[in-house]
Amino acid sequence: xxxxxxxxxxxxxxxxxxxxxxxxxxxxxxxxxxxxxxxxxxxxxxxxxxxxxxxxxxxxxxxxxxxxxxxxxxxxxxxxxxxxxxxxxxxxxxxxxxxxxxxxxxxxxxxxxxxxxxxxxxxxxxxxx
Amino acid sequence: xxxxxxxxxxxxxxxxxxxxxxxxxxxxxxxxxxxxxxxxxxxxxxxxxxxxxxxxxxxxxxxxxxxxxxxxxxxxxxxxxxxxxxxxxxxxxxxxxxxxxxxxxxxxxxxxxxxxxxxxxxxxxxxxx
DNA sequence: TATTGCTATCGAGTGCGCTCTATACTTTAT
DNA sequence: ATAAAGTATAGAGCGCACTCGATAGCAATA
Numbered sequence: 387x388x389x390x391x392x393x394x395x396x397x398x399x400x401x402x403x404x405x406x407x408x409x410x411x412x413x414x415x416x417x418x419x420x421x422x423x424x425x426x427x428x429x430x431x432x433x434x435x436x437x438x439x440x441x442x443x444x445x446x447x448x449x450x451x452x453x454x455x456x457x458x459x460x461x462x463x464x465x466x467x468x469x470x471x472x473x474x475x476x477x478x479x480x481x482x483x484x485x486x487x488x489x490x491x492x493x494x495x496x497x498x499x500x501x502x503x504x505x506x507x508x509x510x511x512x513x514x515x
Numbered sequence: 516x517x518x519x520x521x522x523x524x525x526x527x528x529x530x531x532x533x534x535x536x537x538x539x540x541x542x543x544x545x546x547x548x549x550x551x552x553x554x555x556x557x558x559x560x561x562x563x564x565x566x567x568x569x570x571x572x573x574x575x576x577x578x579x580x581x582x583x584x585x586x587x588x589x590x591x592x593x594x595x596x597x598x599x600x601x602x603x604x605x606x607x608x609x610x611x612x613x614x615x616x617x618x619x620x621x622x623x624x625x626x627x628x629x630x631x632x633x634x635x636x637x638x639x640x641x642x643x644x
Numbered sequence: 645t646a647t648t649g650c651t652a653t654c655g656a657g658t659g660c661g662c663t664c665t666a667t668a669c670t671t672t673a674t
Numbered sequence: 675a676t677a678a679a680g681t682a683t684a685g686a687g688c689g690c691a692c693t694c695g696a697t698a699g700c701a702a703t704a
Contacts, residue, residue, distance in 0.1 A: 392650080403692085403693080413691095426651055426700085471628055481617055489614070491574075506596055521680080522680085522682095523680070533680095534663055538663085554670095556682090
């Protein structure tokens with residue numbers, strides 16, 4: 387009595403394109419998808435849930451490679467909650483690093499803007515003479 | 516009495532690879548580079564200065580397209596200081612937007628981490644019983 | 645029954661920003 | 675004189691994350 391869903395339905399429920407669903411399968415982000423007698427994919431509820439997780443990861447800027455690492459916890463025998471938390475904490479640090487990098491860029495942009503403002507001011511002074 | 520520099524020299528002084536120098540020329544980020552009798556490029560001091568500006572832009576995450584827009588000020592007749600300042604202010608806003616996006620990601624990551632921590636805590640409680 | 649529409653696979657194409665390869669000519673060092 | 679090193683062009687390749695196209699089988703509707 388399990389419900390199955392077509393590619394189209396999963397695409398609509400996850401916001402991922404049908405092509406992306408298959409692409410994620412191809413790169414090993416999801417497996418074990420059942421097929422009907424015609425070879426059509428039958429996605430389960432838990433497949434949809436997993437795609438939603440992947441979509442969440444995508445939305446926070448995670449790379450495919452990083453998702454693959456996370457996905458490997460699914461096939462693991464050992465307890466994975468802690469591993470998952472640590473993975474997220476590690477990813478959090480990457481995001482913090484990215485923000486710091488942007489912060490540095492921002493400072494350098496501000497210097498540039500100040501530089502141009504000073505130029506504009508000197509030009510104005512020249513014209514006032 | 517102008518000094519000229521070879522690709523290699525410019526590469527060393529700017530930190531850009533020789534291939535990147537030519538690539539930047541190819542996509543129109545720099546032009547008017549003189550050649551010697553054998554067709555070898557002779558970069559001027561101002562070419563080097565411009566490459567350093569481009570490298571700065573690259574370091575703050577600017578795309579080639581954005582650099583091209585900025586480069587167009589070089590060939591402009593009208594006063595460009597103000598245009599350049601406004602361009603940088605506009606780019607500044609993009610960077611601020613990117614930071615806000617990362618900030619949102621960070622919040623969502625923290626939720627996830629909290630979720631896992633709660634799971635770990637309940638597991639611990641179960642084991643203590 | 646015919647047409648439309650959904651699904652399948654495989655492989656190519658896209659956009660970004662390089663990066664590298666192949667081939668050929670020139671310059672410099674031994 | 676020869677070999678090594680530098681420069682030139684044109685075009686291919688790369689890594690990422692899709693995205694699209696071609697072709698074909700299967701399904702639902704008029």
